[in-house]
Amino acid sequence: xxxxxxxxxxxxxxxxxxxxxxxxxxxxxxxxxxxxxxxxxxxxxxxxxxxxxxxxxxxxxxxxxxxxxxxxxxxxxxxxxxxxxxxxxxxxxxxxxxxxxxxxxxxxxxxxxxxxxxxxxxxxxxxxxxxxxxxxxxxxxxxxxxxxxxxxxxxxxxxxxxxxxxxxxxxxxxxxxxxxxxxxxxxxxxxxxxxxxxxxxxxxxxxxxxxxxxxxxxxxxxxxxxxxxxxxxxxxxxxxxxxxxxxxxxxxxxxxxxxxxxxxxxxxxxxxxxxxxxxxxxxxxxxxxxxxxxxxxxxxxxxxxxxxxxxxxxxxxxxxxxxxxxxxxxxxxxxxxxxxxxxxxxxxxxxxxxxxxxxxxxxxxxxxxxxxxxxxxxxxxxxxxxxxxxxxxxxxxxxxxxxxxxxxxxxxxxxxxxxxxxxxxxxxxxxxxxxxxxxxxxxxxxxxxxxxxxxxxxxxxxxxxxxxxxxxx
Ligand SMILES: [Zn+2]
Numbered sequence: 180x181x182x183x184x185x186x187x188x189x190x191x192x193x194x195x196x197x198x199x200x201x202x203x204x205x206x207x208x209x210x211x212x213x214x215x216x217x218x219x220x221x222x223x224x225x226x227x228x229x230x231x232x233x234x235x236x237x238x239x240x241x242x243x244x245x246x247x248x249x250x251x252x253x254x255x256x257x258x259x260x261x262x263x264x265x266x267x268x269x270x271x272x273x274x275x276x277x278x279x280x281x282x283x284x285x286x287x288x289x290x291x292x293x294x295x296x297x298x299x300x301x302x303x304x305x306x307x308x309x310x311x312x313x314x315x316x317x318x319x320x321x322x323x324x325x326x327x328x329x330x331x332x333x334x335x336x337x338x339x340x341x342x343x344x345x346x347x348x349x350x351x352x353x354x355x356x357x358x359x360x361x362x363x364x365x366x367x368x369x370x371x372x373x374x375x376x377x378x379x380x381x382x383x384x385x386x387x388x389x390x391x392x393x394x395x396x397x398x399x400x401x402x403x404x405x406x407x408x409x410x411x412x413x414x415x416x417x418x419x420x421x422x423x424x425x426x427x428x429x430x431x432x433x434x435x436x437x438x439x440x441x442x443x444x445x446x447x448x449x450x451x452x453x454x455x456x457x458x459x460x461x462x463x464x465x466x467x468x469x470x471x472x473x474x475x476x477x478x479x480x481x482x483x484x485x486x487x488x489x490x491x492x493x494x495x496x497x498x499x500x501x502x503x504x505x506x507x508x509x510x511x512x513x514x515x516x517x518x519x520x521x522x523x524x525x526x527x528x529x530x531x532x533x534x535x536x537x538x539x540x541x542x543x544x545x546x547x548x549x550x551x552x553x554x555x556x557x558x559x560x561x562x563x564x565x566x567x568x569x570x571x572x573x574x575x576x577x578x579x580x581x582x583x584x585x586x587x588x589x590x591x592x593x594x595x596x597x598x599x600x601x602x603x604x605x606x607x608x609x610x611x612x613x614x615x616x617x618x619x620x621x622x623x624x625x626x627x628x629x630x631x632x633x634x635x636x637x638x639x640x641x642x643x644x645x646x647x648x649x650x651x652x
Contacts, residue, residue, distance in 0.1 A: 198242055198304045205236035206243075207301040209293065216315050229293030240292045240324040243299055247279075249309040251326050252484060253363075255316050255354060256334030256374070259477040260286065262469070263334050264313040265505045266378045269482035270498030271311070274490040280311040287318045288325075309488075316350045319357035331358050332366040332484045334477065335423060335438035336373035337528045338402060349376060366484045368476065369438040370423045376407035376433075386483040387438035388419055388475065389457070391445045402528075408433045420535075421528045440483045445475050449540035450511070450520065452478075456496070456643055458486055463496045469509050470536035473529065478502075507635045507649065509536075515617055515646050518625045521649070523635050525555070528562035533629055534566060536574045545570070546616045548583040548609055548634035555631040559585050562592045571597035578619065580604045582612035583634050609637050 198206075209232035216224035219332045232239050244251050254264040261284050270279050281294035291312050299305050314322055316336075322328070333354060338347050355377045358365050362381065368374040369387035404422040406412050411430035418424035427434035443455040443462075450470050456463045456479070467478050490498075504510040507523040522537075524530040524547075537543050551559050570579070576599050581589040586607040593603050606612035609630075616626050630638055639649050 186370060191647070197379065198246075199236065199238065201236035202239045202304070203243050203301050204300045205232040205239045206273075206296050206304075208232070208235060209296045210301070213293070213297060220640060223283055223285075225283040225293055226287075226289045226566075227280075227293070228296060229289035229291070230290055231284075231288065232296045234565065238287070240322075243305050244310050246305045246327045246360075247307050247309050249488070250329035251310040252330045252332065252488070253314045253322070254327045254332045254334070254480075255313050255314045255319050256332075256368075257316070257337040257350075258526065259334040259473060259480070259518075260313045261505050262508050263332065263477040264311055264617055265333075265508075266478055266499065266502050267484055269383075269502045270481060270485045270490060270495050271488075273498040273501065274485070274494040275291070276309060276488075276490075277307040278309045278311050279305060279307050281313055284313060286313045286315045289322050291318075291322060301369050307447075317353050320353050320360060322361075323357040323360040328357070328361045329364045330366060330484060330487065331363045332480055333368060333377065334480055335368055335371045335375045335421070337526060347373065349649045364487065366480065366487065368480065369436050370411050370419065370476075372404040372406075372422060372426045372435070375436050379407075383436075384440075384483060384487055385438040386440045386479045386481070386553050387435070387442075388423075388445055388472070389438075389441040389443045391447075391472070393417065406431060406433050420532060423476070424558050432490060440479065440486060442475055442479045445472065446473065447472055447539070448542070449536060450509075456482055456492075458482075458495075459494055461492055463492050465496050466501050467499050468502060469504065470539070471509070471531040471532045472535075474509065489500070495641075505628070507638075510649060512642070512647060512649065514626075514642065514645065516612075517617055517620050519617075519628055520625060521628045521630070521634065521635070521638070523564075525630045525632055527561050527566075530562075530565035530567075530629070531569075534569050537627045537629075538569050540625060540627070541573075543622055543627050544577055544579075544616060544624050546580045546582060546612055546626060546628045547589055548612065548628070548630040548638070549581070549585040549589045550583045550631050550633045551585050551635075552633040555633050559588055562589060563595075567592060567596040567598075576606055578602045580606055580612050580616050582606050582609050583631065586612075609634060610641055613638070613641065 209228035213224035213228040279298035290638045358378050369385035402422040406428035409431045413426045414429045416425040441457045445454040456465045468549045510521045512519045522533040586605050590605045592604050
């Protein structure tokens with residue numbers, strides 16, 4: 180809730196709000212805290228400064244965000260939040276917008292506050308056109324209570340292992356309440372029945388994939404989704420992956436909404452993709468330096484949000500082309516002179532897509548690293564829902580290295596996937612696994628490294644000690 184500033188003389192409500200004395204103190208102290216945390220090597224300071232600022236001034240988030248001329252854009256959903264907001268930030272940068280962005284991915288209310296406070300000047304506050312926030316699905320209504328969110332972009336809503344307890348419905352309700360609270364403009368994935376049916380009565384715009392050029396589409400792990408009108412299980416004319424595709428309800432007239440902006444003739448390669456972006460009557464040939472249909476959806480989501488924020492088609496196309504990958508999301512590195520692609524995996528849908536990209540590269544070697552720390556999810560049964568079978572079906576089965584605390588579970592998973600048991604090498608220590616994989620890499624081959632979240636953090640430290648920096652370091 181944005182409150183007017185009553186401590187300043189005059190007290191008249193203006194669009195560009197002044198800050199209260201406690202807001203200013205909160206910014207100052209939180210910035211000092213962030214600086215100290217980094218100086219002492221205690222982390223990125225992406226959350227604690229936010230907590231401190233909120234303690235000192237509970238209105239700091241609402242007052243700072245209310246200073247921006249064009250308001251707040253939120254990106255939420257199960258997969259692709261960081262990549263989508265990263266691509267959107269690139270497009271907005273190309274288009275000449277200034278904005279505050281929680282680019283370190285701390286996406287709960289404290290992380291969002293911390294990032295905004297970092298971008299602020301203690302005396303005058305935020306001087307930016309807008310705020311771009313990646314927001315955790317469950318945190319959206321919490322943030323919406325404090326911040327007027329103009330636009331909410333939703334990527335997708337996948338079931339994960341938690342969904343056995345009905346988490347998906349809860350998440351959908353939380354997102355929908357966040358949108359309704361602010362009467363936000365909703366940018367929704369038409370192809371995901373869990374997303375396109377989220378808010379029936381609000382201002383909605385849709386994006387979707389119209390056609391995919393080749394047979395990149397595997398419907399083997401199609402996921403269930405339901406009609407919000409009659410409760411029947413939806414059917415598909417076309418499935419792209421998971422529950423994403425051209426859906427319809429066989430029991431009533433409900434179906435995939437017609438998208439306002441579409442990607443056509445999508446082609447995905449091992450490390451990039453290409454598609455025609457259709458906005459109204461104009462069509463742009465777009466190249467995206469990211470592989471996988473999931474990234475085409477991320478790009479399309481970002482392009483749609485940018486369009487409704489008034490960005491030109493040319494700036495959208497250029498922003499897509501210029502996008503540099505985020506930390507561990509299809510990030511391309513060179514280690515010891517050898518090419519490595521790092522793709523974070525954290526749930527079945529994401530892992531399936533990562534594997535789909537990898538099998539397109541016939542010079543790929545693979546290292547999969549699985550931990551089961553809290554940030555990875557304690558329960559690794561999701562490995563059984565991801566389509567690792569594709570690897571076993573790929574023509575050449577080279578040796579495959581599995582690592583991390585749950586290396587053995589991953590080895591068992593690959594055996595059941597049909598991978599030759601004598602080709603699976605189990606090396607729990609990540610450093611040894613990486614050394615072995617790099618040593619075995621032949622001229623022309625690329626190492627595909629798929630870590631879970633805390634393996635990715637370990638990898639980042641390991642690479643730092645080898646003099647290779649990943650983004651965000
Ligand atoms: Zn129906």
